[in-house]
Amino acid sequence: MKIVTNIARAAAAAAGAIPRSHTLAGLDLLASAVVIVDAEGRIAFANAAAENMLESSLKALSRQRLCDLFSNPAEFEHVIAQARAHKFSDLRQELTLERPAREPLHVHAIASAMDEPDGNVLLELRETVQQMKLDREERLLDQSQVNKELIRNLAHEIKNPLGGIRGAAQLLEMELPPLHLQQLREYTQVIIKEADRLQTLVDRLLAPHRRPHIVGDVNIHEVLERVRSLILAEFPAGLAIVRDYDASLPEFRGDKEQLIQTVLNIAHNAAQALAGRVESGDAQITFKTRVARQVTLAKVRYNLALDLHIIDNGPGIPPQIRDRIFYPLVSGRDGGSGLGLTLAQTFVHQHMGVIECESRPGFTDFRILLPLP
Numbered sequence: 586m587k588i589v590t591n592i593a594r595a596a597a598a599a600a601g602a603i604p605r606s607h608t609l610a611g612l613d614l615l616a617s618a619v620v621i622v623d624a625e626g627r628i629a630f631a632n633a634a635a636e637n638m639l640e641s642s643l644k645a646l647s648r649q650r651l652c653d654l655f656s657n658p659a660e661f662e663h664v665i666a667q668a669r670a671h672k673f674s675d676l677r678q679e680l681t682l683e684r685p686a687r688e689p690l691h692v693h694a695i696a697s698a699m700d701e702p703d704g705n706v707l708l709e710l711r712e713t714v715q716q717m718k719l720d721r722e723e724r725l726l727d728q729s730q731v732n733k734e735l736i737r738n739l740a741h742e743i744k745n746p747l748g749g750i751r752g753a754a755q756l757l758e759m760e761l762p763p764l765h766l767q768q769l770r771e772y773t774q775v776i777i778k779e780a781d782r783l784q785t786l787v788d789r790l791l792a793p794h795r796r797p798h799i800v801g802d803v804n805i806h807e808v809l810e811r812v813r814s815l816i817l818a819e820f821p822a823g824l825a826i827v828r829d830y831d832a833s834l835p836e837f838r839g840d841k842e843q844l845i846q847t848v849l850n851i852a853h854n855a856a857q858a859l860a861g862r863v864e865s866g867d868a869q870i871t872f873k874t875r876v877a878r879q880v881t882l883a884k885v886r887y888n889l890a891l892d893l894h895i896i897d898n899g900p901g902i903p904p905q906i907r908d909r910i911f912y913p914l915v916s917g918r919d920g921g922s923g924l925g926l927t928l929a930q931t932f933v934h935q936h937m938g939v940i941e942c943e944s945r946p947g948f949t950d951f952r953i954l955l956p957l958p
C-alpha cells in the first residue's frame with residue numbers, strides 16, 4: 586500500500602488528475618487495471634492497463650466519474666461506497682459493467698479505501714472474460730462428448746437391423762409377381778437405396794472410432810501442402826490458397842492421415858462456402874501456422890502449442906447453426922451430412938488439442954491448437 590499512499594498524497598496535491606510521476610510508473614507495469622477515484626467518484630488516476638480496459642486515456646478519463654462510464658453503475662457504486670465506509674479492508678466482487686454500444690465488461694473488482702481523509706478509493710479490476718471463456722469451452726467439450734457417445738450408440742443400433750431390411754427387400758423383389766414386377770420394383774428399390782444411404786451415414790458416424798490412431802512424426806506443413814493440392818485439384822480456377830507458414834515450427838507426434846482429413850474437411854467446407862467468389866475469381870483460403878506459448882488445452886497447460894488457422898473470405902457460417910456446427914448431423918448445405926466438422930473435432934481431441942471457430946461475413950477462421958513437444 587506504500588505506493589498507493591504516495592499516489593493518494595500526490596492526488597491531494599494535484600487538483601484533478603494525478604500526474605504520472607515516477608511513483609506511479611510502477612503501476613503501469615501491472616497487468617491488472619488500477620483506478621483511483623476521489624470522494625466525488627471522479628477518476629484521479631488510471632494505470633496503463635486501466636486505460637486499455639476503458640479504451641481511453643487518463644487525460645480523458647480524469648474529467649469523468651468512473652460510474653458514468655457504465656449504464657448499470659449501481660452495483661459498482663455500492664462496492665466503492667462500502668469500501669469508503671471502511672466496512673471491509675478490501676472488498677471483492679464479480680461485476681458485469683454494461684457499456685453503451687459496446688460489449689459488457691466482466692471484471693473481478695477489488696476495492697480498497699485509502700488511509701487518507703480525502704475518501705479516495707483504489708480499485709483493482711481484472712477481466713474475467715478469459716476465465717469465462719475457459720469455463721464455456723470446458724462445458725462445450727463435456728457436452729459434445731456426451732452427444733457423440735449418444736450418436737455412436739444410436740448408430741450401432743441402426744446399423745444392425747439395416748442389413749436385415751435391405752436383404753428382405755432383395756428377397757421380396759425376387760418374389761414379385763411378373764405381372765406387376767416393374768411397378769412394385771420401384772418400391773423395393775426405394776427401400777434398398779434408402780437402406781444404402783443410411784448405411785453410408787452410419788459408417789461415417791462410426792468411422793473415427795474404428796480406425797486405429799497411428800502415431801508418427803508429423804510436419805504440419807506437409808499436411809497443409811497435401812490438403813492444398815487436393816483442394817486445388819478440385820477447384821483449379823478462381824480459388825487461391827495462401828500459405829502463411831512459420832517455418833520454425835517443430836515436428837510433433839501425431840496421426841498424419843487424421844490431421845490431413847481434419848484440415849481437408851475444414852478447407853473443403855471453406856471452398857464450398859466460397860462457390861460464389863470462386864466464380865468471380867477472388868475466393869481465398871489462408872493456411873496460417875504459428876507457435877502459441879503458455880496455453881491451456883482441454884484443462885491441461887502446455888508451454889508450446891501449434892496455432893493453426895484456416896481462414897476464408899466467404900459469406901460466413903449461417904447464424905442459425907453457428908453454435909452447433911461441431912455437432913453431428915448439423916449442416917447448412919443442401920446435401921450436406923453434417924459430419925465433416927464432427928470428425929475434424931474428434932481427431933483434434935484425439936491429439937489433445939482444441940478446435941474453435943470465429944465467423945462473420947467475409948471472414949471465417951477455424952483455429953486448431955495442438956500441443957507441441
Ligand SMILES: Nc1ncnc2c1ncn2[C@@H]1O[C@H](COP(=O)(O)OP(=O)(O)OP(=O)(O)O)[C@@H](O)[C@H]1O
Nearest residue numbers: 854855858901902916917918921922923924925926
Ligand atoms: N468455412 C465455412 N463457411 C461457411 N459455412 C461453413 C464453413 N464451414 C462450415 N460451414 C457450415 O457448417 C456446416 C457443417 O459443416 P460440416 O462439414 O460439419 O458438414 P457438411 O459440410 O454440411 O457435410 P459433410 O459431412 O459432407 O462435410 C456446413 O454445412 C456449412 O453450413
Ligand SMILES: [Mg+2]
Nearest residue numbers: 850854925926
Ligand atoms: Mg463439410
